[in-house]
Amino acid sequence: MSHLQLIRPEPATGATPARRRKISLDKVAVDFTTRGKTFRAVDDVTIEVPEMQFLALVGPSGCGKSTVLNMVAGLLAPSEGSVTYDGAPVEAANTRVGYMTQKDTLLPWRSVADNIGIAFELRCRKANAAERRERVAEMIDLVGLKGFERHFPAELSGGMRKRAALARMLIYEPETLLLDEPFAALDAQLRILMQQELLRLVERRQMTVILVTHDLEEAVLMADRVMVFTSGPGRIRTERDIPFERPRNAMELRFRPEFSAIHEELWSELKDEFAASVERERRAQ
């Protein structure tokens, strides 16, 4: 990494100028073998994510969204095609990204606070105790877990665990976020609040984001670009730029007529895929 790259460009407003390519998947396919049968989970997926872009992936369950994130995180190698990050092929666990997996992976023997602060215990991000405590308190505040610092994950609700996992990832401010259904277990109000908080943070820190979600509304509210996947094997059915300004106010955006128009347009695409996936599952039974 050169020093130049550490200095982030101005935050983008409106139309995006040509930015450096951050993540790229080139004609990627993934085969899985289970019980002796090989099947294709993801097929011919090409995605380019420029620096500081917020990309949302939507698609029916089982279409390969998590699989795509796993490849970007370097936890899964593509069967065909290539995955690069910052121009270099991803070959091992990608420590430049923060990955919030679909299943929260909190360490069950650590309290909430100790889970959130764990990154600062690692040699590569070492921080002294005072600093760590301060940052942990800050994050706990941000995700609304005040009063639960000393609780163990088993004592939290599903939504609280998700928020703790989010805080643990955000605390070390990775340059890229991979978010797999981060708000799935939250109630509607909390969800809106958290979306807003996340937007603020991402915009302030100029992070690159790939968000996987079932919720088309969430995708349109938060992302610069939405990709719709076909039901398995996952391919890209459509993609669309979302032209709303940054910084965004997700709370009021959802009441704008342009928002509804875009939502409706994407929904008509997604609807077919949902129908197809339901049909496929019915046949499989």
Place this chain on the structure above:
Amino acid sequence: MTDSSRLWLQRAILLVAILAAWEACARLVSDRWISSPVAIAERLAQWMAGDLWYHMMITGTEIGAGLAIGIPLGVLTGMLLGRSKRMAAVFRPFIVLMNSLPIVALTPLLIMWFGLGMQPKIVLVAFVSFLLMFFNSFSGARAVDEELMDTLALMGASAKERFVKVVVPSCLTWTIAGLKNALPYALIAAVIGEMMLSRNGLGHLITRSAQQFDMTGIYTALFVLMVVGGLINEGTTQLENRLLRWRHLETRGR
């Protein structure tokens, strides 16, 4: 409160009833085989004023020294071997075989090697606790949640950091389960060693009494062993509760 005090009262009554019946049997029929509670209490007092503590110290030292060698070695080798895919695969059949062998069967061999003193018992306790801890932490290391390992890897944790922060604590459940076996088993192993050939220790108290057909001595020694064994069991349970609070929460939540 009242409920639990009533329970304890009932238990006390039961205990007194058993002891009274025992004493009555001894007085009215014969105390030749069953001795009697009073005689046992007297003998216990006599021993406590005499060499009981010496024998306890011997057994305690054997257990303590054996565990001090066996536990850390077993835990560590188990975890390291369990984390290496190839080593685990290669050694699995040997481990399974060793696991099925009654290890205390080797006591005569150890006595043949090390003779009469504490040495063979220490080695036996160390060997037994090593194996028990090894099996447990080996399984524990195999059962580590790989997603937790991946999470830490993505944060930039080195292999060593992942081992310390994920493998070791998640093996802890298994290690504690191992301890729950190993500690009582250590007492058993030491006693077996002492019963087989020894001039001191709690096991020796039993065989010494038995050789003299001293029934009161046998029962008194059994009583002492029961207390020691009970304390060890209680201690491990307390330790488990303290160390595995998160685990209890987890299973209760389900």
Place this chain on the structure above:
Amino acid sequence: MWKGSVVRNRQKALNPRVVLVQQLAFLILLIGAWQFVSGRLIPPFYISNPLDIAGVIWKWLADGSIWVHVRSTIVTLFMGYLVGAALGIGLGLALGLSPRTERIVAPFIAALYGLPKVALLPLFVIFFGIGLVSKVALVASVVIFLLFYATLAGVRDIDRDMIDGLRLMGASGEEITRKVRMPAILPWLYTGLRTSLGYALTTTVVSEALSSNRGLGFLIEYSASQFHSAGVFAAVVVLLVLSSAIMVPLGMLERRSKPTRLSH
């Protein structure tokens, strides 16, 4: 969606053939090193050597003298095991179904459980003499407690609410036993029966070594007392064959039917 690991298809799978070769290599190396070291670095008095041990085993097989001991061990093991299991399960059911009594006697049972049972052997020998009965009694005394606790845990595991629900739906007592009680208890019983078999074998061998004139435990102890180390190791090898023949299939069974709980 995806269970277990976030995928690690980057790691190469182990080649089972290579693993097998490595296992054989380890075994050969172990035996070879033993043979080499014996008499060169360590006196054979201590560790004997594989060839001598094989010779002893061969002799025992040829003259058939080993079978007395094997048979004795098996008989003691299974008699003690069966008696102990029957008593333990019976006691567990009885006390499990009368929780009030169980609560009163619990500390007494726990106290007896804490006693290292081998210490009872001299007592049993005085009562029953040296021979099968005292050994069986000792093995049974170990197995009883394990199965008592397993059965008790199983009875406690029975879902009261489910029984009430089924009653409301008009299920008969026999149906409830078959559909709710048995399925709740069986896994516990199975685990108890399996773990106690190992303890039973250990106890059998120890009781043979301590006071007996036959059995593999006796053979080990006798050879050791004669300072006949090849005999000791030969008896241990026979015991290893016997114990793995009994225990290993059980271990495999376990892997197929997953236990419901970690441990009690």
